[in-house]
Amino acid sequence: MESVVSLHAVERVGLLLLLMVAGFAVMAHRLKVPYPIVLVLAGLVLSFVPHMPKIPLDPNLVFVIFLPPLLYSAAWTVSWRDFRKNLLIISFLAIGLVGFTVWGVAEFSDHFITALDWKAGFLLGAVLSTTDAIAATSVAKTLGLPRRIVDILEGESLLNDATGLLALEVGLRLLEQGNLPSVEEGIFRLIYLILGGLGIGLLIGFIVSKFERFIDNGPIELVLSLIIPYTAYLAGEEAKASGVLAVVAAGLYLSRQSARLFSPAVRIQVMGAWQAMTFVLNGIVFLLIGLQIPYVLAGIQGGFTRLTLVEYGAIFSGMLIVLRLVWVTPAIRFSNAMRKWRYPQEEDITQRESFVIGWTGMRGVIALAAGLSIPEFINGVEFRQRNLIVFLTYSVILVTLVLQGLTLPSVIRALGLAGEHGIEPEERYAREQAIRNAIAYLEDGKRQAADGLEHAYEDLIDRYEHRLAEVSDEEDREASKAEVYHALSRAAQAAVQVERTTIIGLRDEGRISDDVLRRLERELDLEETRFELKK
Structure with a gap:
């Protein structure tokens, strides 16, 4: 009965x-504010x-349940061509x-925060080193920010989870054993983490792609697409490699193959289901972040006043923003110089674009889960700085996401980077x-068609010519045909509405079943x- x-x-x-x-997502839509921000603030208010x-956030729930599908969904939408083209700057970030964030936070903590020494500061830096680009990219896409900035932000958020968790692993070792790994050991571990995770993910993606050729069923494909990220993540973690990179690699590989593996009907079903599921998971995660404040405040020890805690939070937030801006500018300049060797036709990332990339260093649920995963006892002794690190x-x-x-x-x-909506040159x-x-x-086909079919071909050709005039960027394009295409689209939509009204009426009259409808x-x-007309 209790169960x-x-x-x-x-x-x-x-x-x-x-x-x-x-409810709060609807509010965010009406306020034209990214929904992660509204959900975090709503959770914060509701927690009081x-x-x-009271709903505690278990870090295992984040890493094992939420993280794999969200990573897989994000990797699925990334353009491999643009990811590869921006790989140098993505690697710098x-x-x-x-590494720069971990070192900067450790040095700052050691010199300015009496409650934290260099080791605890190193651990705090590892926790805070990962960014969350969900809110940033949602704003960027809405405002028409240049696509390559969005690609860089998405690529960074996919990869820095792995390196941030490695830094966390090193930080915990530093507290447990009292020393950092050697340079050779650290490099070897990083290489194994990256290559092992990528290899496992690509292997899983390759195996799945072979089985996909024999499946053409939406529900089965959806279930399989749910199994893949969890399998890749658990396999990567079991091999002591990066489960994060395993999921990312599997998502990138299968995304490239999906155009040939999925039938149109299956693709519509699976993509629609994933879009809804990703929204729900993201929404719950950001709401839970806001609801954690009672647990965070309850765990604080050491006699800190509320004012002191607020000052610490503001100072650390400002320092992290500055650290990112300081790193991004020279990193982009160097990557611009290197990119010229391989992509001489590519335009450099401008200083204005660099500032936007530097301004989007928002932290999210991975950082909070990493902080909560720090053990309360290390070597049998209570780790008293843990709760301050979590706070x-x-x-x-809160500061980076909201501010x-x-x-x-x-x-x-203000920087003049908000673009206008419309058809991109590549599209x-x-x-x-x-x-x-x-x-x-x-x-x-018209030339080879049997007698009587020429008119059918001419009708199809005429429709395609109207569409061609609508998308053509040539100066001598036929404006009249473009206008005809718009009129045709409007008429087609109106005709569809007539059909829809008819079948709904037949259903309401009981002349057809809901299944037929x-x-x-x-x-x-x-x-x-x-x-549908472009708005």
Whole structure:
């Protein structure tokens, strides 16, 4: 009976979290503020409401349950070409900046915070070294920030989780054994961590791709896509390599292969389900961050006043922002010089773009989970600085996420980097080439068509020519055909609405079943999406 009551309590908490995620996400959409910021602030406020359920954040829950699918989803949307092109600057941020942050925080703690020595500061730096680019990239995409900045931020967030967790491993060893690993040992461990994780992830991706060729079922594909990130992560961790990089490698590989492995119907099902699941997981994670303040404050020891704690939190947050800005500028200048050798046609990353990259060093749930994973006892002795480290981590998350997240739109606009929405040059080129080849195919089919089918081919060719005029960037494009295409799209949408009204009426009259309605409705949804006008 007790287990039933416990299960009901878990259900109530889960339902409450989902309701809050949905409600505050709607608020964020109306306020035009990134939803992670609103959810964190909402959780923070709700944590002080009387009788509000206290929901602790278990670091194992983050690393084992939340992290693998979120990493896999993020890796799935990354462009491999752009990731490879920006790999040098991403490495400077994901590896070099992590080391620089750890060293900077350790030195600062040792000299300015009496409650923390160099070893505890090193551990704090390791905890704070990982960034969370979810809020930053959501703002960046909304404002039309140059795509390569978004690619760099996404690439950094995928890789620095692995190096940050390695730094955490080194920091814990420093406290337990009293010494840092040798340079050779550290380099070997980093190489094994990276190559082992990438190798395991690529192997899993390769094996899955071979089985995918025999599957063409949406629900089965969805279940398989859920198994992959957890399998890659656990395999990487079991091999003492990077489970994070294993998930990233599997996601990148299968994303590249998915265009040939998935049928259109399966791709629509799987991508839609993953989009919803990623939103829910991200929402719960950011809400839980806000709800942790009672636990963070309750654990503080050492007689610190609230004012002292606030000062520490503000100072550390400002220091981390400065450390990132100091590192990013020379790192980008050096990467610009190196990129010229391989990509001479590529434009340099400007100083304005460098500042935006430096301003997006937001911390998130990985940092908090890393802080919470620090043991309370080390070598049988209570680690009294643990709770202060957790508090400072929480403070940095709040300050960087809220301050930088809310000011990022203004920074982007002030620097003149907010672009206009529309068809990007690469997208325009791809659309144009695809349509031209389709027209050539239809022209050839028309010449070989049997009598009576010429008009059908001419109708299809005419539609494609209107679409070509709409996407063409040539100065002599036929404006009249583009206008005709827009009119055709509007008419097609109106016709679909007539069809939709008709089948709903037939269902309401009992002349067709709901099952028939849903099958026809899906076809109409796809058709309406195809003809949807660009806003």
